[in-house]
Amino acid sequence: MxxxxxxxxxxxxxxxxxxxxxxxxxxxxxxxxxxxxxxxxxxxxxxxxxxxxxxxxxxxxxxxxxxxxxxxxxxxxxxxxxxxxxxxxxxxxxxxxxxxxxxxxxxxxxxxxxxxxxxxxxxxxxxxxxxxxxxxxxxxxxxxxxxxxxxxxxxxxxxxxxxxxxxxxxGYYFAPKKAYFTSIFMALNILYFIYISMSGSTTDISHIIQFGAKYNPLIADGQYFRLITSMFIHIGVLHLLLNTYALKILGKDVEFMYGSLKFILIYLLAGIFGSLASFLFSNAVSAGASGAIFGLMGAYLYFGIRKPTIFSSRYGMNIITMLILNIVFGLTNSNIDNFAHLGGLMGGFFTSYALGLKGEKIFKLKQMLFQILIIIFIITTLFTGVNIHQQSWEYHLHKGVNYLKEKDFEHAELQFEEGLKKNENISEFYFYLAYSHYQQGNRDTAIQYLKKTLSIDPNDQMAKNFLNDIQNE
The missing domain is CATH 3.40.1350 (Trna Endonuclease; Chain: A, domain 1)
Structure with missing residues (x-):
């Protein structure tokens, strides 16, 4: 017996x-x-x-x-x-x-x-x-x-x-090999943070925009690289520490599950998906590796579907619980870019599906078709976002300021006037129109625009000083 x-x-x-x-x-x-x-x-x-x-x-x-x-x-x-x-x-x-x-x-x-x-x-x-x-x-x-x-x-x-x-x-035991590319991405985040900090504060929005943060008007103007650079920028030390720790915890196993090359692609494409979702649905300036890190959670979920017994044995419901808690926390905190998180999660899952697990061939017919769909989706989403944001008042403000820097007053005024059609309550448009007309010698018109600026924002000190200077000439 x-x-x-x-x-x-x-x-x-x-x-x-x-x-x-x-x-x-x-x-x-x-x-x-x-x-x-x-x-x-x-x-x-x-x-x-x-x-x-x-x-x-x-x-x-x-x-x-x-x-x-x-x-x-x-x-x-x-x-x-x-x-x-x-x-x-x-x-x-x-x-x-x-x-x-x-x-x-x-x-x-x-x-x-x-x-x-x-x-x-x-x-x-x-x-x-x-x-x-x-x-x-x-x-x-x-x-x-x-x-x-x-x-x-x-x-x-x-x-x-x-x-x-x-x-x-x-495959229940993961070999105790070093996760080199997890460490490389962690190092890149830290080194870029130090580099940005050497010339200003990482919590200064205008400063991090200069170094590649996600800023919709600039992406809509052709600076597509921001979809990638933004994932290596962090707003403050705490933001950096939290994302670096999460990357260390999640990255090493994903790198083993999928192999180094696939891990790199999953991380970067998940980050791009997160940036695209934020670009499409959020006007806020944003930065951070959170989209890519949520993408790693998406990779875990795909692994769980393919290898449910191993997934359940190693992680139980810890990954699911962590994911749910992060989503709930994000939804209850207005400072968190939830669109980047959800976009990264979906990007990580779909990229994992398109590439397969470690040891599986990348270029099988079914996976190649899905890889093509991912590329088409990224391009379509990008240019849909570009088209949407080129119709926004923020875009016209950005373009108008650039024309002012080049002393192209005619095109600058056209942009500001187009922006006012989108939103006539933005005081900056009137201020810059005042500046443009003043530079062209139209003193009375400039005064009218400055008064309009102050009627919208009575506390605009620059507009007050500018108006006093013109009136005292």
Whole structure:
């Protein structure tokens, strides 16, 4: 009997990836429980002696309920499913007739149980009770393997060693290699922060715009590089520290899951997706690696879909919980660019799908088609955003100021007047129109525009000084 159970457990470990679940002291082979977690569902398998059939109803209930109660304490927020395999060696030794009371009790309890009889003498397998769908196909699996047991001649079965070997083959253990490109991206963030800080404050919006922050009018004017440079700029030390720490925690495993080249592409493309989403839906100046880091979470999610058992075993619901908390925190904080976060998340997921996991070919037909779709999406989204923002008053203000710097007063005034059609309550338009007319010798017109400026913003000190200077000439 021990040999039969040990061999069946070996098959479960090697082929179904059910692993040892140490929840109590093991005194006999009937105390060993195997488990498998897939997202929010947790499956358990153990073997029961044939004496279970002839035991009292209280004993039968205790066998099932006590195990459930102990395991539930450690898995409060997961759905638990229990497979109880009753091993019999004598077909005349058991009968299900007197189990009706147990079955009735199980139907009323909120315990998911599947009772399977495994007759090793006749190689028959039968499910005698179940209150959940056997999505792991345990009954079929036992039927397929029960016949092999008698043909195996094994002196010793070390379940711990079998589990270790299986996990190594299946990819449960990530090799302790250095994540070089994770470290490189961290270093780039820190070095660029230091470089920007040498000439001004990283919390000064105008200063970080000069170094490549996401500023919609400049992107709409052709400075597309800001979609990339903005992900290496951070607004203040705390912003830098939080993103660098998150990159360190998330990046090393993603780099192992996908390999260095794919990791680089996922990180950069997720950052671009985040920048594009922010460019399309947010007018605020923004910067930071958050979009790319959310993209790494997207890469985790894709890995979880492809390798749900490994994902659940390594991370449980920690990644999902972290993602939900970050989204909720972002939605409740007006200073956070949620569009960049959500764009990065989707970018990381779709890029991971387009590239595949480590060792998988990049240029397969299905993936190449998706890669082309990603490129088309990026280009389409970019120029949709450009078209939208070239119609905004901010864009016309930016263009007008540039023309003023070049002393092209005619085109500057056209831009400011076009901007006023979009929003006539922006005092800067009137101020710059005053400046343009003054430079061309139109003193009276300049005074009118300055008065209009002060009617909108009475506290504009520059406009006050400028008006006093003209009137005192």
């Amino acid at each position: 021990i040999r039969t159970i040990s061999l069946m457990m070996k098959y479960f470990i090697e082929q179904k990836e059910f692993f040892l679940y140490p929840y109590k002291e093991i005194k006999s082979i009937f105390d060993i429980v195997l488990s498998k977690q897939i997202w929010f569902s947790h499956f358990f398998i153990d073997f029961i002696h044939q004496d279970f059939f002839n035991a009292s109803i209280d004993y039968q209930k205790s066998i099932i309920y006590n195990q459930y109660a102990e395991i539930k304490l450690k898995n409060k927020y997961r759905k638990l499913f229990f497979y109880k395999v009753i091993l019999v060696q004598d077909p005349n030794h058991y009968s299900t007739e007197h189990l009706e009371e147990l079955f009735s009790w199980l139907k009323t309890e909120k315990i998911h149980v599947n009772l399977i009889v495994m007759d090793s003498s006749s190689n028959k397998v039968l499910t005698i009770f179940s209150n959940f769908k056997d999505q792991e196909n345990i009954e079929s699996f036992i039927k397929e393997n029960i016949g092999h047991i008698h043909n195996k001649d094994i002196e010793e079965i070390n379940l711990l060693e079998i589990e270790k070997t299986t996990k190594e083959k299946k």
